[in-house]
Amino acid sequence: MGEGVVEELSLPRAPVRFRILGALEAHTGTHPLHLGPLKQRVVLGLLLCRANRIVSVDAFCEALWSGAPPRTAHKNLQVYVSALRKALRGDEERGCPGDGHQQVLVRRPPGYVIHVQAEQLDLLRFEELARGGRLAMRSGDSTQAAHLLGTAVGMWRGPALSDLASVPALASEAEQLEDRYLTVYEDWCQAELALGHHAQHVDDIDELARRHPYRERLRHAQMLALYQSGRQAEALAQFDAMRQGLVRNLGMQPSPVLGRLYEAMLRGDPSLEPSPAERPKPVVIRTDRTQLPQDLADFTGRDIHVRELTAAVDASAPHRATVVTGLAGVGKTALAVHCAHQWGRRFPDGRVLVRLRNGQNRPRPAVDVLAELLRGVGASGPLPRALDERAALYRTLLADRRMLVVLDGALDEAQVRPMLPGAGESRVVVTSRRRLVGLEAVEHVDLQPMDETEGLALLGRLIGQRRVAEEPVTARDLVAVCGLLPLPIRIVGANLAALRHLTLARYARRLADERQLLDELVAGDLRVRPRLDSAYQDLPAADRATLRRVALLTDAEFGLHEAAAALGCGLPQAEKAVERLIASHLVVFHAWGSDEGDACYRLPFPVRVYARERAREEGEWEREREPSGELTPARARTATR
Known part of the structure; x- marks a missing residue:
């Protein structure tokens, strides 16, 4: 990337919306985006903390490597940015030219900048609401101020960038954001107390005051809320506790403003009495x-x-x-x-x-x-x-x-x-x-896999019933290879609908090698492998090993004795191990075997292919068990019987 080059990325029409007031998240519509590994998310988190401002390469290096970057730091950063662009862009086929309202990740010397609108980033919306609330306060409109500031406070889902708290640079950014939150919270308390809404805020203010014992505006709001709720002794005790803490730990006294409030409470100043409550509730319900x-x-x-x-x-x-x-x-x-x-x-x-x-x-x-x-x-x-x-x-x-x-x-x-x-x-x-x-x-x-009739009906709706009728045997083979699961059937259907010049038989040959099957089951952002990855990662290590070993059996259907032999354990232990996979829907109980008490189980075909792939990665593959990766219709149908 040249220093003078500006690279822009046009994103999908559905704008990506980012959230950092809590864990880092990005969504298009209702769909969460996969933002990649930790360092990639650190890059995005830093960009969003400084949205619409240039973040220097040096700042990224400090955040990513704590001041000790590797020689390849600039190249690594380019890789992270490229991966983020891909993640935010999504399927290129759904993209469209930028129209000025799409966020853009731009290379701007000496670094990068991400352009977002207020409605696309919760931090910007928070600040927009806070500005509006403060303007309303200066205009004397406490009701509008309380509404706007309360909405801003309510946008926080937890500590900012909570999933990146282990990164010192982002922990520092989060601390600054927390300080901005507290300032807005204090403004909101001031507006609410002006409206006479003291009782409903006492507990929330108490919690924050315990976490931030030396914030005087927060303590002021706490004391006033307690006093106006008829808890004068507690209000005075809060001042004493703060004064003792300040003297003991910082060698200083509370501010004159807080001291005057304390003295007014001691003499029962009538000006501290609560205003008549207008009674707008802190939670407003909308239906439908x-x-x-x-x-x-x-x-x-x-x-x-x-x-x-x-x-x-x-x-x-x-x-x-x-x-x-x-x-x-x-x-x-x-x-x-x-x-x-x-x-x-x-x-x-x-x-x-x-x-x-x-x-x-x-x-x-x-x-x-x-x-x-x-x-x-x-x-x-x-x-x-x-x-x-x-x-x-x-x-x-x-x-x-x-x-x-x-x-x-x-x-x-x-x-x-x-x-x-x-x-x-x-x-x-x-x-x-x-x-x-x-x-x-x-x-x-x-919810079990579809039966063959449903699978063929779905394929027909996607590619046309005529094509299914012209090649009925191959159509049956295709839905069998998909394990009669709707997602892979939809992927096959989407690809065939786009490739209308291909016969079903010609397309089926692309799926004939199980070592390539999961790579072929992709259509835009529809993919089978990430779903299976997730299901596999949810398993404890022992259950992953069980899945890999039963997948290496000769057939997709297996009995308890075969499972015990594959696992190297007794029948009771094998039965419990297989039942744990049944509970996760990775193994299906098929029927009772011919031997009394022997159950017959089945691995759904895509699961079996995936587990065998993981077995190869773990070095557990034994070539004599399966001399060929060729996927025959008979093998696929056995796995979906």
Whole structure:
């Protein structure tokens, strides 16, 4: 990259929205973006902290390598920037020329700059609201000031850049942002107290004052809120505690402003009495909120599961939560979204979907998810900061309405529990690769791969029924290679729809080598491998080893004795090991074997291919087990029988 060259990147029409007031996140619409490894996210985090300003190469080197950059530092930085551009751009086929409203990552000597609008970055929106609130205060409009400043405070999901706190340079940026937050919070308290809203803020102010004992404006607000709530002794005690701390630790006295407040409280100055409360509540509820991804226009089959899920969320159903489980790529989210779009009359107060994993496919902190959920169910203004308080407010709001909440991509029971409803007619649908058997009082819907008829129907909707009818045997082979899973079938269909000159048989030859299969199952940003990567990484190390070893068996179907031999253990241990994979939907119970008590299991075909690939990487591959990587129709059909 030449020093005088300006490189610009046009991004998709759906603008990328960034969030740094909490963990670093980026989204297009409702879809989180994968932002890559730590150093790549450090680059983006630093750019966003200084949005619309040039960040020098030296500043990046300090942040990335703490003042000791390698010789290849500049080249490495270029690699990180290039990868970020690719991540933010997404599928090039969806891109479009920049129109002045798209964020642009630009090379500007002596560094880089990212251009974003206020609506695209929560930090800029926070500052915009804060400026408006302060202007309203100067104009004497405490009501408008409280609204704007409270909205700004409520945008914070937790400590800024909390997932990058281990990086000293970004920890320093986060400290500066925290200071700006506290200043706005103090402004908001001033506006709220001017309106007579003292009682509802005492606890929140107490918590912040404990964390920042020497912020005098915060202590001033705390004392005034306590005094106006009829807790004069506690208000005076707070001043004494602060004075003692200042003298002991800093050798100084409180400011004259705080001293005058203390003296006014001692003499019961009438000017400290609260103003008549105008009673606007800190949480304002809006109803009829629908925040769902678009339904699939070609959603196919699943009639039994649609009926099952619909019955589970009925008002007469005994449970208020339903868990939809299944293998990666089986269509859990698609089913939940499809049903949610049909349930508008059942849930007139809104239908909301939130994703429980971030762009790196890691579980999001429950406190962050609850902040998004509270906004989704209609809460505005400042939110409680503690997890249990947010969960309590969330349940209270759900109890009074008829809403549907879809929690997409749960890792385990602990992540979900704070988000389950307590009472009322609202319902929650959870999607997960695991059955989450530890959750109490929930329904379960197990989503299995499609049957062959459904798989062929989906392929026909994607490429045209005529092409399926012209090559019926090859069409059956293709859906078998896909493991009868909707995601890979959609990928195959998308590719064939774009390559209309290819026969199905010619395209099928591209999928004939299992060593290349997962690389071929790509269409734009639809990919099978990342889903399987995620499912594999969710497993404990012992279960990963089990999966690799049973994948090396000669057939996709195997019995308990074969599993025990592959694992080198007894039958009881092998049975438990396989059952753990069944719980994660990576192995399917197929039938009881001919020998009494011997079960027959099956590996879904894409899972088997992936696990064998990982076995090769781990050096566990034995060539005599499988002399050829050739994928025959018979082998694929065996794996989907």
